[in-house]
Amino acid sequence: AAGVIQSPRHLIKEKRETATLKCYPIPRHDTVYWYQQGPGQDPQFLISFYEKMQSDKGSIPDRFSAQQFSDYHSELNMSSLELGDSALYFCASSRPPEQETQYFGPGTRLLVL
Amino acid sequence: GENVEQHPSTLSVQEGDSAVIKCTYSDSASNYFPWYKQELGKRPQLIIDIRSNVGEKKDQRIAVTLNKTAKHFSLHITETQPEDSAVYFCAATPNSNSKLTFGKGITLSVRP
Numbered sequence: 001a002a003g004v005i006q007s008p009r010h011l012i013k014e015k016r017e018t019a020t021l022k023c024y025p026i027p028r029h030d031t032v033y034w035y036q037q038g039p040g041q042d043p044q045f046l047i048s049f050y051e052k053m054q055s056d057k058g059s060i061p062d063r064f065s066a067q068q069f070s071d072y073h074s075e076l077n078m079s080s081l082e083l084g085d086s087a088l089y090f091c092a093s094s095r096p097p098e099q100e101t102q103y104f105g106p107g108t109r110l111l112v113l
Numbered sequence: 114g115e116n117v118e119q120h121p122s123t124l125s126v127q128e129g130d131s132a133v134i135k136c137t138y139s140d141s142a143s144n145y146f147p148w149y150k151q152e153l154g155k156r157p158q159l160i161i162d163i164r165s166n167v168g169e170k171k172d173q174r175i176a177v178t179l180n181k182t183a184k185h186f187s188l189h190i191t192e193t194q195p196e197d198s199a200v201y202f203c204a205a206t207p208n209s210n211s212k213l214t215f216g217k218g219i220t221l222s223v224r225p
Contacts, residue, residue, distance in 0.1 A: 035213075045212035048210075088154075090157070094209070107155075107156055
């Protein structure tokens with residue numbers, strides 16, 4: 001079965017650079033969530049989209065923005081990168097209420113030097 | 114907002130024994146409680162979930178129980194195997210289209 005796709009899988013950036021992470025949800029899933037997971041930490045919710053509209057916002061820095069496109073894929077744009085932004089970034093998708101389970105993608109490992 | 118606490122933070126069991134992981138939540142509006150297993154560097158993978166209108170759910174060696182009054186839910190793994198070794202996260206959410214609030218995770222080690 002098709003899963004959530006994320007690209008790139010690994011990314012190395014310098015401080016103050018920008019990064020764009022992409023997420024392609026499971027086909028027919030209309031809701032996308034972004035989570036940030038630091039080493040040894042639990043996933044922290046950043047932002048979510050339903051039918052291309054932002055549905056909820058968590059602890060997402062103002063330097064980050066995201067959107068969901070007409071084909072339901074989503075992009076997380078990160079600017080003025082800081083060392084503390086180094087983490088695993090997961091995208092998850094679901095299709096509530098029929099399929100409420102959030103299925104996670106393989107993640108993008110971002111390293112900021 | 115929701116606060117999910119998970120205990121203990123580490124658990125070591127002998128292969129074949131049972132493991133129980135407990136979580137508590139604070140928001141009485143939460144009604145969906147998934148459990149995820151995460152291996153090092155991999156994605157969280159759903160292993161079982163439960164809704165608030167159900168007290169217990171079982172899937173082969175894995176079961177989850179929910180006590181809404183006490184606001185706690187537990188994961189039970191029977192006949193543990195070395196491949197069960199991983200980090201296990203509990204989570205809670207009030208709506209099926211809402212963010213998940215995770216516990217801090219527990220590292221389960223199954224000794225052969």
